[in-house]
Amino acid sequence: xxxxxxxxxxxxxxxxxxxxxxxxxxxxxxxxxxxxxxxxxxxxxxxxxxxxxxxxxxxxxxxxxxxxxxxxxxxxxxxxxxxxxxxxxxxxxxxxxxxxxxxxxxxxxxxx
Numbered sequence: 366x367x368x369x370x371x372x373x374x375x376x377x378x379x380x381x382x383x384x385x386x387x388x389x390x391x392x393x394x395x396x397x398x399x400x401x402x403x404x405x406x407x408x409x410x411x412x413x414x415x416x417x418x419x420x421x422x423x424x425x426x427x428x429x430x431x432x433x434x435x436x437x438x439x440x441x442x443x444x445x446x447x448x449x450x451x452x453x454x455x456x457x458x459x460x461x462x463x464x465x466x467x468x469x470x471x472x473x474x475x476x477x
Contacts, residue, residue, distance in 0.1 A: 375404070376466075376470055379463060379470070380412050381416075382462065382463045382466070383398065383399075383402050383463065384409075384412050384413050384416045385459065386398055386402075386456060386460065386463070387409060388413065388416075389455065389456070389459075390452055390456050391452075392449075392452075393456075394406075395407075395409050395410045395413075401460055402460075402463060
């Protein structure tokens with residue numbers, strides 16, 4: 366049996382959505398995003414590196430600047446919680462959209 370029989374192919378749109386999901390969430394890990402999407406963390410890491418290479422970015426992670434600079438006390442806590450909730454909400458929307466697209470794609474491949 367050839368190795369290609371076990372090699373799953375994913376649409377470019379699925380890959381792009383997965384990469385965006387990883388890059389837009391600073392708390393995300395390759396393992397957590399990959400597990401949610403049903404791919405290996407190594408596969409996701411490769412997709413992210415390819416994306417960064419195409420964009421001319423460094424292949425290494427660069428930490429974003431804090432949105433809460435200058436805020437003190439409860440304002441900073443509320444702003445941080447709000448940021449986290451918005452990021453989680455966006456991540457969940459993206460996951461839902463990716464799963465819908467994947468379901469449509471794989472349903473089209475089924476020839477039972």
